[in-house]
Amino acid sequence: MDIQFAGEHLLPGKLGQFFIILTFGSALISAISYYFATVKDTNDDSWKRIARLSAWVNTFAVVGIGASLFYIIYSHYFEYNYAWAHSSRSLPVYYIISSFWEGQEGSFWLWMFWQAVLTNVLIQRARTWETPVLTIIMLSQVFISSMLLGVEVLGLRIGSSPFILLRDAVEGPIFSRADYLNLIPDGNGLNPLLQNYWMVIHPPTLFLGFASMVVPFAYAVAGLWQKRYKEWVTAALPWALFAVMVLGTGIIMGSFWAYEALNFGGFWAWDPVENASIIPWLTLIAAVHVMIAYKNSGHSYFTATFLVLISFVLVLYASFLTRSGILGETSVHSFTDLGMFGHLLTYLLVFFVIAIGFLIARWKDLPITKKDEETYSREFWLFIGALVLTVSCIQVIATTSIPVFNAIFGTKIAPPANVFQHYHQWQVPFAIVISLVSGFSQYLKYKNTDPRKLYVKLVMIIIMAAMITSAFAYVADVYHNVMYVILTFAAVFSLCCNVPFLIDALKGKWKLAGASIAHIGFAFLLLGALVAAATSKVVSINTSGVGFGEEFDKSNNAKENIILYENEPVRMDQYTVTYKGDSTVGVNTYYKINYKTINQTTRKVIEEFDLYPNAQQNAKMQTIVASPDTRHYLLHDIYTHVSSVPLKTETAEHDDHTGHSADEGYDQPATYEVALGDTIRYREGIIVVKGINRNATVEKIPLGKNDVAIALTLQVIAKNKTYEVDPIFLLKAGNKFDFGKAVADAGLKFRFTNVLPDKNKLEVMVYQKPLAEKKWVVLKAIKFPFINFFWAGNILMMVGFLLSIFRRNKEIRVKPEEIKEIKLQSK
Amino acid sequence: MKKSSIVGIIIIAIAIGVIISTYADSSTYGSFTDAKESQTELHVVGTLNKSKELIYNPKVDANYFAFYLVDKQGKECKVVFSGAKPQDFERSEEVVLTGKMIGNEFSASKILMKCPSKYNKDKMEVQEVEHTAALNR
Numbered sequence: 024m025d026i027q028f029a030g031e032h033l034l035p036g037k038l039g040q041f042f043i044i045l046t047f048g049s050a051l052i053s054a055i056s057y058y059f060a061t062v063k064d065t066n067d068d069s070w071k072r073i074a075r076l077s078a079w080v081n082t083f084a085v086v087g088i089g090a091s092l093f094y095i096i097y098s099h100y101f102e103y104n105y106a107w108a109h110s111s112r113s114l115p116v117y118y119i120i121s122s123f124w125e126g127q128e129g130s131f132w133l134w135m136f137w138q139a140v141l142t143n144v145l146i147q148r149a150r151t152w153e154t155p156v157l158t159i160i161m162l163s164q165v166f167i168s169s170m171l172l173g174v175e176v177l178g179l180r181i182g183s184s185p186f187i188l189l190r191d192a193v194e195g196p197i198f199s200r201a202d203y204l205n206l207i208p209d210g211n212g213l214n215p216l217l218q219n220y221w222m223v224i225h226p227p228t229l230f231l232g233f234a235s236m237v238v239p240f241a242y243a244v245a246g247l248w249q250k251r252y253k254e255w256v257t258a259a260l261p262w263a264l265f266a267v268m269v270l271g272t273g274i275i276m277g278s279f280w281a282y283e284a285l286n287f288g289g290f291w292a293w294d295p296v297e298n299a300s301i302i303p304w305l306t307l308i309a310a311v312h313v314m315i316a317y318k319n320s321g322h323s324y325f326t327a328t329f330l331v332l333i334s335f336v337l338v339l340y341a342s343f344l345t346r347s348g349i350l351g352e353t354s355v356h357s358f359t360d361l362g363m364f365g366h367l368l369t370y371l372l373v374f375f376v377i378a379i380g381f382l383i384a385r386w387k388d389l390p391i392t393k394k395d396e397e398t399y400s401r402e403f404w405l406f407i408g409a410l411v412l413t414v415s416c417i418q419v420i421a422t423t424s425i426p427v428f429n430a431i432f433g434t435k436i437a438p439p440a441n442v443f444q445h446y447h448q449w450q451v452p453f454a455i456v457i458s459l460v461s462g463f464s465q466y467l468k469y470k471n472t473d474p475r476k477l478y479v480k481l482v483m484i485i486i487m488a489a490m491i492t493s494a495f496a497y498v499a500d501v502y503h504n505v506m507y508v509i510l511t512f513a514a515v516f517s518l519c520c521n522v523p524f525l526i527d528a529l530k531g532k533w534k535l536a537g538a539s540i541a542h543i544g545f546a547f548l549l550l551g552a553l554v555a556a557a558t559s560k561v562v563s564i565n566t567s568g569v570g571f572g573e574e575f576d577k578s579n580n581a582k583e584n585i586i587l588y589e590n591e592p593v594r595m596d597q598y599t600v601t602y603k604g605d606s607t608v609g610v611n612t613y614y615k616i617n618y619k620t621i622n623q624t625t626r627k628v629i630e631e632f633d634l635y636p637n638a639q640q641n642a643k644m645q646t647i648v649a650s651p652d653t654r655h656y657l658l659h660d661i662y663t664h665v666s667s668v669p670l671k672t673e674t675a676e677h678d679d680h681t682g683h684s685a686d687e688g689y690d691q692p693a694t695y696e697v698a699l700g701d702t703i704r705y706r707e708g709i710i711v712v713k714g715i716n717r718n719a720t721v722e723k724i725p726l727g728k729n730d731v732a733i734a735l736t737l738q739v740i741a742k743n744k745t746y747e748v749d750p751i752f753l754l755k756a757g758n759k760f761d762f763g764k765a766v767a768d769a770g771l772k773f774r775f776t777n778v779l780p781d782k783n784k785l786e787v788m789v790y791q792k793p794l795a796e797k798k799w800v801v802l803k804a805i806k807f808p809f810i811n812f813f814w815a816g817n818i819l820m821m822v823g824f825l826l827s828i829f830r831r832n833k834e835i836r837v838k839p840e841e842i843k844e845i846k847l848q849s850k
Numbered sequence: 851m852k853k854s855s856i857v858g859i860i861i862i863a864i865a866i867g868v869i870i871s872t873y874a875d876s877s878t879y880g881s882f883t884d885a886k887e888s889q890t891e892l893h894v895v896g897t898l899n900k901s902k903e904l905i906y907n908p909k910v911d912a913n914y915f916a917f918y919l920v921d922k923q924g925k926e927c928k929v930v931f932s933g934a935k936p937q938d939f940e941r942s943e944e945v946v947l948t949g950k951m952i953g954n955e956f957s958a959s960k961i962l963m964k965c966p967s968k969y970n971k972d973k974m975e976v977q978e979v980e981h982t983a984a985l986n987r
Contacts, residue, residue: 436876
């Protein structure tokens with residue numbers, strides 16, 4: 024029985040699904056045609072024409088998928104699972120973009136899109152490399168597009184389509200109703216943590232990085248396949264640099280997002296998902312160095328080829344880790360499993376086999392030198408540097424892969440209890456070696472160098488570096504730990520070695536400055552990361568609360584959160600911190616935290632600023648999602664986030680109830696006997712008995728002859744406001760009545776209950792509202808010294824890569840003799 | 851022998867050292883009983899006992915959070931964490947603790963939560979059942 028569902032928009036989904044099939048099909052045709060264009064030695068280029076045409080159709084179809092999906096999310100068609108699961112009506116347009124890639128399908132699309140863009144660039148520019156290189160890239164496109172297919176073949180579901188309907192994706196009784204859409208007024212919305220502008224640009228950058236890693240891989244395979252063993256290195260080098268630069272930028276954006284928007288309390292947490300992105304980056308950085316070594320000396324051919332090949336395999340391994348659900352309980356933020364375990368594994372294995380297969384098949388032909396490198400040669404140390412980077416990468420892989428190890432061998436090993444200590448015990452020594460090598464190898468020439476001249480130069484630099492190190496270690500307070508001092512020295516040494524080259528560059532040799540700028544950036548990055556991570560200090564130490572007094576165990580018992588009551592200043596480090604209230608904008612509640620530095624002797628305020636850490640309150644779930652706010656200085660940051668706040672819903676309900684009954688919501692009244700001119704003290708001020716009005720009237724109650732209505736005029740002097748109020752006492756037909764009056768603003772209510780002529784006193788009852796729950800926040804504040812070195816170092820590194828890309832790209836414009844060589848080979 | 855081969859061998863030796871260290875540093879998953887016996891840091895996986903109170907009163911101490919967790923063997927234990935209550939804690943389905951036993955309380959240095967996915971099928975059903983019931987009334 025088919026139900027005719029009302030209000031569904033099926034066209035965009037059908038169109039989208041058609042584009043998915045078209046993407047898959049055109050990628051397949053293109054890959055096959057490029058393959059035949061490569062292997063068939065024919066004069067007409069018909070295969071190539073078909074391949075190009077299908078590649079263009081592929082690009083068009085990929086854009087079509089994106090447009091259909093965007094249209095669905097943008098129009099709030101919640102009949103589609105993807106729109107329902109990842110967006111909501113209240114989402115602003117720029118976050119619709121980030122909801123686009125919150126799910127796995129969207130991020131696969133992104134990858135596919137970039138691969139299509141790169142394909143078009145390569146069609147224009149790759150010339151003789153086009154057919155073999157694009158055979159590989161199109162094969163990769165076939166695999167990624169198959170992840171979106173969502174079709175069943177022989178009972179096996181292949182891929183997961185973003186165009187699946189909600190009623191097909193989710194089981195539920197409402198889907199038996201034809202008008203079920205009326206019951207789904209809104210989508211689930213975007214994870215609040217992703218509602219950050221960094222999440223709009225971080226994923227596209229990261230995926231451009233991942234996608235562009237396939238290009239050097241494809242060149243390496245093409246080189247082996249076509250037996251153009253030497254040429255591919257030159258052609259692939261700018262692409263490798265491009266991939267390293269873009270992926271590096273993407274990783275740093277993620278790190279900055281974590282720092283700015285998540286309350287992880289840092290910029291790098293060694294989380295498996297973060298590690299997965301850095302693993303291929305490390306190997307490709309290593310690859311770039313040995314590629315340069317090979318180009319200039321003929322050494323390290325195998326290392327260069329192997330590293331380029333393995334880098335892309337590791338990209339696939341990283342996707343497998345984050346997308347297959349295997350990380351399970353070791354990571355906070357991997358994707359949920361979509362049942363693509365085997366599919367992802369196949370993709371990984373196919374490319375692994377291609378890489379290893381070509382290496383083995385061509386092993387005997389590889390131009391591996393039999394000569395030994397000189398110790399005082401640049402190529403030798405480039406090789407050493409690359410190997411150390413590789414080992415550093417192996418260390419990260421080994422620990423990150425613990426869940427994989429468990430899955431293969433059925434063991435139950437848990438990750439190290441102290442993650443930071445575990446990684447740092449290895450990564451700090453590696454960083455020291457790498458940064459020392461990146462320094463002195465600048466003074467080495469290819470082939471050989473005169474050791475005497477080298478040592479003369481280095482001695483000067485070492486003395487200078489030692490001086491700067493001692494000063495810096497003292498200022499930055501890292502001299503307590505020997506490893507930190509050595510790392511600081513290594514980074515400063517690298518700086519001192521590279522800066523002279525930068526100065527040369529500024530004199531006009533811009534072209535050659537890429538490497539030294541990148542190395543300077545790396546040195547700054549290390550310094551910043553070292554100091555910020557090693558000396559970051561929680562400034563919100565709770566000194567007033569109930570403590571255990573066990574200060575020795577820092578990791579466990581440091582009282583790192585502090586409670587602040589509204590308008591009650593608390594001292595924290597050098598700051599006097601006050602919680603000044605909150606305001607709600609949309610879903611976010613911003614807590615205004617005022618920081619003041621006060622000179623202890625003159626009591627003058629030296630500096631004052633406000634921070635607005637925010638929390639999204641979810642009334643239904645009774646939870647908050649907190650985001651920090653940070654005050655940036657040149658040399659340090661003050662980072663603040665709320666750890667706990669009173670939940671809004673509770674207080675709101677409270678207020679509702681108080682309005683119902685007259686005396687409800689007030690404390691037990693106090694009864695006073697007063698005379699004119701008396702004052703009554705209450706919790707927040709005084710009440711003055713001003714006078715009485717014997718001719719008061721009460722609305723709607725006519726007064727008889729013997730009836731008396733007396734109003735008592737009371738003046739309430741609260742903290743900074745005065746109010747007048749006149750409760751009435753009524754004597755009607757011998758019966759006593761009274762009409763109380765309230766001062767809502769002051770939380771008071773008065774009843775004039777009796778007149779006591781014999782005492783010459785008046786009886787007043789004072790009702791007071793209970794002390795309002797004082798507003799409070801629990802917050803954590805961390806000082807990160809020298810963190811700007813980290814960010815600035817990263818930016819410098821990327822600039823260095825960019826300059827190197829320009830330089831290496833020029834080297835592709837082949838010299839005449841090489842063109843001859845190519846012609847000879849092709850004959 | 852080529853110099854690079856020697857270096858290569860040294861590097862491989864270091865790499866093996868790295869891998870051994872990974873598994874030497876690695877911790878184990880265990881139960882509260884194991885934690886009590888071994889007195890070392892380990893990981894305990896369990897579920898939050900939602901019928902018992904979560905103790906977090908920032909006005910008294912903003913850095914004291916305690917709750918009751920039932921480990922995979924069904925043993926319940928009070929867990930103490932020096933810090934603020936993690937966001938979303940009430941919703942957690944499964945909790946992974948890192949820490950050790952101190953007396954009869956498990957002192958956690960790290961808490962990792964698995965929250966039910968927003969897109970959980972069961973929850974979708976529950977929500978919708980309520981929805982239709984309200985409309986039929």
